[in-house]
Amino acid sequence: MVQNLNQLVHSVTYTIQQQDKEAFFENIKDLQKYDLTRIFIKLSSDEQEIFLEFISIPLLADLLSELDGKNQLAVIKTLDWKKVSLSVTEMNNDDLVSMLSQLGAEKSAEVLSYLDKALSADIENILAYPPETAGRIMNNQMVWINQSYTVREAVDKLKHFAELAEYLNYLYVIDDDKRLVGIVSYRELLLADMQTEIADIMQTRILKVDALMDQEEVARMIQRYDFVTIPVVDEHEKLLGIVTIDDILDVVYQEAEEDIEKFSASGKSIDFNTKPVTAAKRRLAWLILLLFIGIVSGSIIASFEETLEEVVALAFFMPMVAGMTGNTGTQSLAVVIRGLAKEKINTKQVINLLVRELKVGIYIGLTCGLLIFIIAYLWQNSLILGMVIGVSLLCTLIIGTIAGTVIPLILNKLNVDPAVASGPLITTINDILSLLIYFGIATAFLSYLM
């Protein structure tokens, strides 16, 4: 992190205003591209234009890789097509793909038309993979060698690609059909005799991912195996590219954010800079749905109007019963979602989980039910009321726990992301269930309560 970012912004701004290209470069020399980008977005649009004029094509490519969609579009509109073409060609494949996905069909097609045929074909191939798959996030910064190469030929090729050094731990070995048949580590190359054929020293038990594999699964593999890169192949085992751990880190952050978004039903992509109207619109989508479900609980209570009129004290415990049921459901939901994110589960494990949660529900229900029985009895001085509320809470906690388990499991079975069964949704469903049980039990005991 550049400690003195503001200072640097001032000094860059000054050099831009002075049109002092040399001093400008002295300032931005050795800067990380993240910092370069942070400086750029703090400039006025006039200053940005001069900034874009000053910097070299490789820096322009760095800048475009780091900017968000809106700023990428602005920069591309500012540059002439020649500069766009050169800088875009310089970008890493995966950054370019991610930029084109943001630009919209028309602008994206225009940018692709500036590229040479081979590159634009490559990019279009990647764009053809569905979003959030290995194919979509892979890049081509790997070095591949034919299995018939000697160690010397491999080392020569490696040296040629030294600028990719960050991910040169492995060379990928292919056969004449471009199928991935092995890998050779940098270390194995160093230790081997120069005349040896690669096929004789390569490891053949290799891990790779299919281009259609979900990015979350790729992330789990990279994490489990402590890999820095993993090769991507098509259905014929043809080597297509590699996924690198830095992109996986972005994926994991993004997925974690999406989980919290769904879990809280807070709506997509609201951050500190989202405009109030936009944020309100995104949140209202969920809230209005939940409002109508709330009306359903209202009509349930209305249908027990007589019971409630007879024993108004029932209303005192209503929010607590509903709330507790929602809370236990949310807890179960969280356990299931976290579990499913880690492993796929089979039928036997599903049954085990249901039995476990049933037991948890019973333990929780007994504890809380007994506690509220005592409290209600002491407060309202009615044994029957205490029992009605205690038994209700016992039942609703068991059912709420099961609902919080079953609903995400069913969604998962239907290939819907279980995290869409957000906390508020489970809470609201459990509200309805708990009110039915609570007033059902109370009505049954009504004659004793009066």
Next chain:
Amino acid sequence: MVQNLNQLVHSVTYTIQQQDKEAFFENIKDLQKYDLTRIFIKLSSDEQEIFLEFISIPLLADLLSELDGKNQLAVIKTLDWKKVSLSVTEMNNDDLVSMLSQLGAEKSAEVLSYLDKALSADIENILAYPPETAGRIMNNQMVWINQSYTVREAVDKLKHFAELAEYLNYLYVIDDDKRLVGIVSYRELLLADMQTEIADIMQTRILKVDALMDQEEVARMIQRYDFVTIPVVDEHEKLLGIVTIDDILDVVYQEAEEDIEKFSASGKSIDFNTKPVTAAKRRLAWLILLLFIGIVSGSIIASFEETLEEVVALAFFMPMVAGMTGNTGTQSLAVVIRGLAKEKINTKQVINLLVRELKVGIYIGLTCGLLIFIIAYLWQNSLILGMVIGVSLLCTLIIGTIAGTVIPLILNKLNVDPAVASGPLITTINDILSLLIYFGIATAFLSYLM
């Protein structure tokens, strides 16, 4: 992923039962340590003992690095001290530290006593850093060179450490006081003249982290700058170690899980294998707290008993008003928690955020308030009741939105992780607020309602 894990387990088991060491090694040859470990934990304890006898010290070190605390302890108890000492010495520093933290003080001290003095002093130094800091997760798999080295000396040292190749993108340059003064990339070494002094080609604008920096902050830096490693220094800039991206990936997964845990108040570390009693106990801690808060809302309703007796229809809308307030609070909470995880915010931004959320609350309140006014009016055929409920929802949604924003901000200010203001907690607090407002407004209009 080894596709045929079960098959491999069978065949490994067979070779163990046959005491056929050669066939055993043929089976486990080239296996990733994650898979080796998965096989090991599927064996019976007798088979595990033979497995441990068969495998070499480096494989033993791999196994120990991958196992969880319980299994690590079991393995260490099985091995004689000589083998423990050798295999533990072979482990990476960071894996060893993480194992020792799990083993408990006594066993951990015993293991340390088997190590040579220099190593055990290193490890104790790392263990002295607080958990979840850069110092605690760093390792020493880096190559450092003195700035007075020539390029040739650096290359020689690099070659010597080739087995660390995975993270050899940079050499760390120190001065005579071991202070980090620069880095040299592998590529720069390749391109430089062999006689050049390192000090002349190193980059001096470097990013590093303090050993006490929180691991989440380190993770953000590595993600933003697309680094694979980052150097760790002490308060005198002395180079202590590096943090590598594979460990950061573990950190990000772990923190994401903790966020969901806190957000759902689901209690620590419940997974699919947790025993029902344990899971219930961990969940009850939260639920009982929330039960008592629920009693508070009950007593608020009780204090409005007369109002409720006069107009029972107020009860119909009570869960909806409370639920919606909880939902909007949860949404704001999620936005704030996600935002704070990304950036630190200053007072000006806090004020901007509060103003934004106030506006969001007003938009949401107006929309939902109007909607429920129409519904309540049509349903209960009372203009006044519709207005009371509409105005209540308007007010509670605004206040709920602000509460969901302010509470995590205050916690953050107090250096408490804002995610402990879990969804259920915010929901329960908003329950209470909303009931007060709802019944307050209703009581004020009571004469018109009857």
